[in-house]
Amino acid sequence: MLIFAPHTSGVFPEAAVFDFDGTISSLRSGWESVMEPLMCEMIPGDRDEVQRLVKNYIDESTGIQTILQMRFLHDEVKRRKGNALDPWEYKREYNKRLMEQVQKRRDAVESGKEDRKKYIVNGAEEFLSALKKRGVKLFAASGTDDKDVKAEAKILGLCGYFDEIAGAPDGSDACAKENILRRLVTPGRNLLVVGDGKVEIALGREAGALTLGIASWDEAGCTKTEENPVKVRRLRTAGAHAAAADFSNGEELLSWI
Numbered sequence: 001m002l003i004f005a006p007h008t009s010g011v012f013p014e015a016a017v018f019d020f021d022g023t024i025s026s027l028r029s030g031w032e033s034v035m036e037p038l039m040c041e042m043i044p045g046d047r048d049e050v051q052r053l054v055k056n057y058i059d060e061s062t063g064i065q066t067i068l069q070m071r072f073l074h075d076e077v078k079r080r081k082g083n084a085l086d087p088w089e090y091k092r093e094y095n096k097r098l099m100e101q102v103q104k105r106r107d108a109v110e111s112g113k114e115d116r117k118k119y120i121v122n123g124a125e126e127f128l129s130a131l132k133k134r135g136v137k138l139f140a141a142s143g144t145d146d147k148d149v150k151a152e153a154k155i156l157g158l159c160g161y162f163d164e165i166a167g168a169p170d171g172s173d174a175c176a177k178e179n180i181l182r183r184l185v186t187p188g189r190n191l192l193v194v195g196d197g198k199v200e201i202a203l204g205r206e207a208g209a210l211t212l213g214i215a216s217w218d219e220a221g222c223t224k225t226e227e228n229p230v231k232v233r234r235l236r237t238a239g240a241h242a243a244a245a246d247f248s249n250g251e252e253l254l255s256w257i
Helices: 032-042 047-061 066-079 087-111 124-133 146-155 176-184 198-206 229-238 250-256
Strands: 015-018 137-145 164-168 191-195 210-214 242-244
Touching: 015 176, 032 047, 032 066, 032 087, 047 066, 066 087, 066 137, 087 146, 124 137, 124 250, 137 146, 137 176, 146 164, 164 176, 176 191, 176 198, 191 198, 198 210, 198 229, 210 229, 229 242
Parallel strands: 015 137, 015 191, 137 164, 191 210, 210 242
Antiparallel strands: none
């Protein structure tokens, strides 16, 4: 566990907001390998320069709603005088490509061919259970489409831990993470925000919450115990109080909180 900023412990949080993909679930691991070639394919210009642009943008935008990433794609194609499609068209194409691999994983778990725990970040279920037993209200908020994040939480057997699960609403660019935090933030309430992206960590710090970054490796069944350095940099920049590779050291995390 890496500590970046001190906090006053002793008062356990009343509520905790978790990002889902990359923090709790690895069903969508590898999404960058779908988005990057899509963007590079659509954006005109020097291939090396476009690839650097896209890589940097994906790193900066991890955690936001997909439609906002597709608006970036639209604006960049338009800026370079290319034939820019509607952002929702780009999103449909991205989702189609991504779901080719995600659906195989979902089907494998639902059919029993693969253990659901393969796609749950190490220790995450036990950590959720420990917080639940302490009376913490748990929320999952995701930039993934609402119907998909709810379906995947169900497939992984995690719905029962959460008081609410919210993803990107259909046909809207509203931020589920921001909406939930806005409702939860009240004077004197202690909050915990947990995620692997800059968006939820920055929102958490802005809301006065304790923030825990999960520097996971986005690999199904990952056994690596060290933190992902790319995510560590991202999370530290966003203002995370601390970061861990996963939840396998649950007692240490609970003591830190």
